[in-house]
Amino acid sequence: MGRAGLSRRTFLAGSPVEGGSRGAGLSSRALTPPFAVYVLGRLGFGPRKGTAFSVQQFNALGATDDARLTAFVDQQLNPTLDPGGHVTDPDVAARLAHESFATLNKSFDQLWLDHEVNGSLSGQPYTRDWPIREVERAVFVRAFHSRWGLFEQLADFWHNHFNCYGYDRYAAPTFVSWDRDVIRKNALGNFRTMLQKTFESPAMLYFLDNYINRAPSFNENYAREIIELHTLGSINYLGPDLQQNQVPLIAAGQPGAGWPVGYVDADVYELARSFTGWTFYRGGGSNPNTGLPYLVTDQHDIGQKTVLGEFAAANTPYASEHQRFLDRLAYHPGTARHIALKLARRFLGDDPPASVVDAAAREFWDNRTAPDQIKKTVRKILLHDGGPGSFRDLGNFGNKARKPFETVVAALRATGVDFTVRRNDSASDGFMDRYRRSGHRPFDWRPPDGFPDHSSYWLGGGAYVHAWRTIDWVLDQGLNADQTPLAPVLAITLAELGAAPALHTPNTLANFWLTRVFDWAPDATAGWRGTELHTQVAAFMCRNTDTVTYFGADVGIGNGPAGNTAGIGTDAGPNYWHSRLRGMVDCIVFSPQFMVR
Known part of the structure; x- marks a missing residue:
């Protein structure tokens, strides 16, 4: 993290995790970007210059923000x-x-x-x-x-x-x-289709213990999670005291009219009985070792069952029985609301407007058998004109903190990194080894509920610090004379800003990289100059090796007085200009402005 006292630590004293600050502290320090930047940061992993996911390409899609958003969403959903x-x-x-x-x-x-x-x-x-x-x-x-x-x-x-x-x-x-x-x-596609695929997977059957669910006793783990997490969600749980015959029914004229309004523990137990014997071939005895799902008939409970008002008589053929129950779960309006709420939280904010959730839930339910049900629901959420808090509201910016994965990916996209992370590669292994410490390694969440999507979970110091360390490692990686840098910070600076030392003043370098990383600037003429963030970033480049005095912010690096005669392409002491240039870019992507979307 820097050399000769030029640590990024001083800059990070104002970081979003200092003192355990909350999401409000993040957004209060961020400037609201143009609509295009907000959309690209919320619907993807931030803009990347020169690609279809750039501000320039977004703005070319129409004459107004509404037209551009509609065109972009339809493009992305197809x-x-x-x-x-x-x-x-x-x-x-x-x-x-x-x-x-x-x-x-x-x-x-x-x-x-x-x-x-x-x-x-x-x-x-x-x-x-x-x-x-x-x-x-x-x-x-x-x-x-x-x-x-x-x-x-x-x-x-x-x-x-x-x-x-x-x-x-x-x-x-x-x-x-x-x-x-x-x-x-x-x-x-269609949620019911996806639910069926999860139900047939050995990964899921083993993870949630249904492979050992057998009569006369039963293991309720998978049945509980498929109701509580995958379909209706805990928002539709009516508590431990009600029996099935005490649950109110959905009123006439409403989606699912006549069905129970929610679920109780007895629905879980009845579903667990229905799932008894459902496992997969994994060898042993005369069984093949194929991983394919099948029913062990003598381990299946053949008694009558009722799940969310759906009744199956005794000796109902298993395929028919479980299909009817999965239909009831997938098509219940409570499932529609649960999925709509989660999708809205992902794209709108931790507390999305009820009007958008209601509209999306109705879209999900109305299209419950459509092959593009999910696409229609996502489109409804993103294009719903629900006023404050809807996706079109630029006031949403800053209400979601970037998770470690989003932080690392957005930073490497913004800094022009050309990196293919792959197996059996030393650089990739080094990257993964550092990144996994953030607590957000893909597919490494052991509980069945998945990584949290609420910003508050990720605002602890550990997650961000290890995400930053991963970014810092990438920006430093491959800098020996015979290696190509993973992050071409110097090459981009010289190619886009110019090679003349007079152009490499701390103020100019800070403004150039702030504009490039964020793909926008607060002022068409001054750029980021005059903002608190520009002042801090430029000061990082100005600080002398005694950490007390400063070079002039408008003096070109390599074009100045004694101690400032080597250019930014050199990396010798005492100033280590190339390392300091990369450190300046680190400071930008470690800032509160970058940590929210």
């Missing part, structure tokens, strides 16, 4: 698909074609055979974890480089909604299929 129906991007596809990504195109059957059945055989390379390691790295590749930022946000949303710990026993060797065939394939 991404390019490959022949298999999966979202694709040429740049991402080329990067993921690298030989280090050996599992991403394997079918479920091939994954099971190669990485479960044969993944840890004596005398063979250990390959069980290759699929999860490649998927977690591919997440960074897509977030860094894909033009479909909104889709990547939705993929992350659904991974957390149907959370599966990626390194779990049967998740790790098959995680490519979970990510590709269960989550990403259905992220804009």
Whole structure:
């Protein structure tokens, strides 16, 4: 973190985590950006110059902010698909074609055979974890480089909604299929279809213990989570005291009229009985070792059951029984409201307007059998003209703190990093080793509820400090004479600002990089000059090695008095100008202005 006393620590004394400050402290120190910057930061991982996810491209989509937002949302909700129906991007596809990504195109059957059945055989390379390691790295590749930022946000949303710990026993060797065939394939599609896919996955059946759910007793874990987390949500739980026959019914004329308004514990127990015997083939005895789901008939409870008012008589065929119950869960208006509320929290703020949630819940329910149900619901949320607090309201800016993943990705996008994180690569391993300490490693959340989406959870010092350390490592990485820097800070400075030392004043460098990182400036003429952030960033470049005196803010580096004769491309003592230039960029992406969206 800097040399010769030029630590970033002084700058970070005003950081968003100092003294445990809250989200309000973050947003109160941030300037409101133009609408384009707000949209790109909220619907993706921030603008990236020269791409489809840039301010320039957004502003070219229409004559007004409303027109541009509508065009952009419709563009993002209709991404390019490959022949298999999966979202694709040429740049991402080329990067993921690298030989280090050996599992991403394997079918479920091939994954099971190669990485479960044969993944840890004596005398063979250990390959069980290759699929999860490649998927977690591919997440960074897509977030860094894909033009479909909104889709990547939705993929992350659904991974957390149907959370599966990626390194779990049967998740790790098959995680490519979970990510590709269960989550990403259905992220804009039909919720009931996605629910069915999760229900058939060995990763989920093992993670939530349904593989050992058998009659005459039963294990309620999966049944409880599929109601409490995946469908109706705890907002529709009516408490431990009510029985099923005491639950009020939805009024006539309302979605789901005649159904129970919510669920009670008895619904969980009845569903758990319905799920008894539902497991997957994992070898042993005469059973095949395929990972495919099946019913162990002599472990299934054949008695009558009632779930949320849906009655199944004794000896109902299992396929019919569980389909009816999954239908009731997926199509219940409480599920519509639960999903709408979570989506609104992701894109609008921690406390979204009731009017938007209500409209989105109705859209979700009205389109419950539509193949593009989720797409329609997301569009309703983003384009709903609900006044204050709706997505169109620029006043939302700053009400969500960036989580560590969003922070790191946004920072590397803004600084022009060209990095393909992959398996079996020393730089990638160094990156992942540092990043995992932030507590936000992809697919590494062990409870079934997924990473928290509320800003308050992420405002502790540990999460941000390790995200910053990851960014700092990337900006410092590869700086030996025979290495290409991962972050071309110096090259961008010289190419875009100019190579003349007279242009490299602290004030000019600070203004240039503030404008480039944020892709906007508060003033068309002065840029960021005059703002508190510019003053602090420029002062970082001016500070002398005695940490007390300062160089002149308008004196060109390498063009000044004694002690200031080496240019910004040099990295010798006492000033270490190249390191200090990168440190200045660190200060910008560590600022409260960058930490909110």
